[in-house]
Amino acid sequence: MSQEHNAYGYYPGCSLKATAHAYGDSTERVAEVLGLTLNEVADWNCCGATEYMSLSAIPAYSLIARNLSLAAAQGHQEMISPCSACYLNLRKANDSMAKYPALNEKVNRALGAGGLHYDPNSLHIRHLLDMMVEDVGYETIAEHVTKPLSGLKVACYYGCLIVRPRTDGYNPEYPMHLDRLMQTLGAKVVDFPLKTHCCGGHMTQISEETAFELIRRLLHNAADYGADMIVTVCPMCQLNLDAYQPQVNAMFGTNYEIPILFFTQLMGLAFGIPAREVGMGAEITSAAPALGKIGHEEMEPARPKRRDKKSLPMPQP
Amino acid sequence: MEEVQTRKPFFDRVMASTPGGNTLLGCLQCGTCGGSCPSGPDMDATPRKLFAMARANMEEDVLLSNAPWYCVSCYYCTVRCPQEIPITDLMYTFKRMAIESGHYNAESHADFSQSFCGYIEHYGRSFEFGLATRYHLTHHPLQMVRKTGLGFQMIQKGRLNTAPDRIHDMPQLTAILTEAKRIATEDEL
Numbered sequence: 001m002s003q004e005h006n007a008y009g010y011y012p013g014c015s016l017k018a019t020a021h022a023y024g025d026s027t028e029r030v031a032e033v034l035g036l037t038l039n040e041v042a043d044w045n046c047c048g049a050t051e052y053m054s055l056s057a058i059p060a061y062s063l064i065a066r067n068l069s070l071a072a073a074q075g076h077q078e079m080i081s082p083c084s085a086c087y088l089n090l091r092k093a094n095d096s097m098a099k100y101p102a103l104n105e106k107v108n109r110a111l112g113a114g115g116l117h118y119d120p121n122s123l124h125i126r127h128l129l130d131m132m133v134e135d136v137g138y139e140t141i142a143e144h145v146t147k148p149l150s151g152l153k154v155a156c157y158y159g160c161l162i163v164r165p166r167t168d169g170y171n172p173e174y175p176m177h178l179d180r181l182m183q184t185l186g187a188k189v190v191d192f193p194l195k196t197h198c199c200g201g202h203m204t205q206i207s208e209e210t211a212f213e214l215i216r217r218l219l220h221n222a223a224d225y226g227a228d229m230i231v232t233v234c235p236m237c238q239l240n241l242d243a244y245q246p247q248v249n250a251m252f253g254t255n256y257e258i259p260i261l262f263f264t265q266l267m268g269l270a271f272g273i274p275a276r277e278v279g280m281g282a283e284i285t286s287a288a289p290a291l292g293k294i295g296h297e298e299m300e301p302a303r304p305k306r307r308d309k310k311s312l313p314m315p316q317p
Numbered sequence: 318m319e320e321v322q323t324r325k326p327f328f329d330r331v332m333a334s335t336p337g338g339n340t341l342l343g344c345l346q347c348g349t350c351g352g353s354c355p356s357g358p359d360m361d362a363t364p365r366k367l368f369a370m371a372r373a374n375m376e377e378d379v380l381l382s383n384a385p386w387y388c389v390s391c392y393y394c395t396v397r398c399p400q401e402i403p404i405t406d407l408m409y410t411f412k413r414m415a416i417e418s419g420h421y422n423a424e425s426h427a428d429f430s431q432s433f434c435g436y437i438e439h440y441g442r443s444f445e446f447g448l449a450t451r452y453h454l455t456h457h458p459l460q461m462v463r464k465t466g467l468g469f470q471m472i473q474k475g476r477l478n479t480a481p482d483r484i485h486d487m488p489q490l491t492a493i494l495t496e497a498k499r500i501a502t503e504d505e506l
Binding site for chain 1: 334336337355356359387389390391392393395396403405409410412413416426427429430431433434437441442443445448449452453456463467470471474475476477478482484485486489490492493494495496497498500501
């Protein structure tokens with residue numbers, strides 16, 4: 001799908017505006033260096049995550065389809081999603097509407113109530129990682145590497161939704177494109193047999209016993225293979241493995257301190273972008289010791305800006 | 318709705334409510350789904366067993382099972398199923414039917430989904446801070462101290478917004494969802 005243009009519709013998703021702002025910041029900076037234009041779809045809404053589909057199907061598909069309709073109406077042919085859950089939902093709505101005419105008719109009837117319409121397949125929905133390796137390509141990425149990640153051992157964690165349930169070329173259980181990308185940046189990629197196992201998803205919120213065991217397995221597996229860090233492509237995976245790592249340690253009597261970074265953060269560091277600009281320091285389990293191995297200084301945590309120096313940081317209307 | 322007499326059997330409704338659901342007729346009962354499931358050990362019945370129960374129209378037993386609520390949506394079962402049954406989507410169907418009928422297990426997490434979606438319906442975006450405080454205060458008040466510590470760290474690192482983001486055209490989204498809900502009720506059966 002490499003085209004002449006290098007401009008894309010961009011659907012950041014809710015997480016990139018909050019829990020995964022490091023992913024959003026690093027994506028923007030890396031895109032800039034690579035000369036890619038990411039045009040944020042105006043007025044996009046939440047994709048419903050893994051929750052809306054549990055309540056009612058037609059509203060769930062319609063919620064997602066509003067984004068597809070807006071993106072197409074705004075002139076995009078391709079829409080890039082960095083979040084694996086958004087990617088899955090956007091793609092699933094498009095594919096299901098294309099495959100099931102009755103569903104398509106109902107969803108479009110709902111969209112019509114808001115003056116919108118969507119023709120299935122008028123938008124090509126892609127994950128950011130796929131776009132990076134397919135359109136930009138390993139060679140071009142290698143050309144931009146000024147500070148290779150030599151000496152850094154990374155476990156490449158794909159999670160679930162970027163590779164399943166799609167069946168269009170990438171191995172659903174043992175993909176390699178993130179591994180190759182990390183090698184391109186100069187990192188040493190360790191074997192990681194659990195690379196597409198589940199991080200627990202929303203279970204960290206509703207059943208810690210279930211979620212923490214899944215997280216423990218992943219950390220244990222990465223540690224077994226000597227990884228300095230785990231690299232991820234999904235805000236949910238990052239949050240679960242990073243923010244809950246201390247609680248997982250407490251539950252199992254372990255003492256893992258494995259930083260969890262987004263692949264775009266490592267691309268940024270390898271491109272020589274200052275660590276702060278790619279969201280370093282936002283992680284709960286500090287990446288500073290691991291990054292010390294490749295000559296990056298310890299970072300102060302990135303703090304949100306006070307909107308007004310005098311006022312207290314109260315919720316804004 | 319005087320549905321009782323005209324209602325189709327449970328198994329037919331399950332298939333009809335799931336895109337591609339009629340593949341369920343080809344279930345071999347091989348158990349690959351349950352064997353691939355990361356939360357299998359927490360489930361009172363594996364997907365394989367649930368499908369056999371559904372086929373026997375054991376509506377109440379299926380809807381009361383905790384299994385769909387432990388589904389983490391990882392799609393391992395779906396890609397491994399030799400009959401290409403959309404198993405993950407069927408788990409969503411069971412959850413929806415359970416919520417609709419009010420027949421759900423005490424272990425279910427229906428109100429987590431409902432709280433999450435409530436925020437989307439208000440703002441058009443998810444709102445983790447609101448969700449975390451509301452849901453955990455009602456469900457795990459004793460864990461709140463620990464969670465609050467993490468919450469502070471997240472706020473400090475700019476990862477948790479204490480005020481929700483909103484989209485501009487909420488009236489449009491509301492109109493779409495209202496119509497979608499109306500369509501959903503008119504033809505679910």
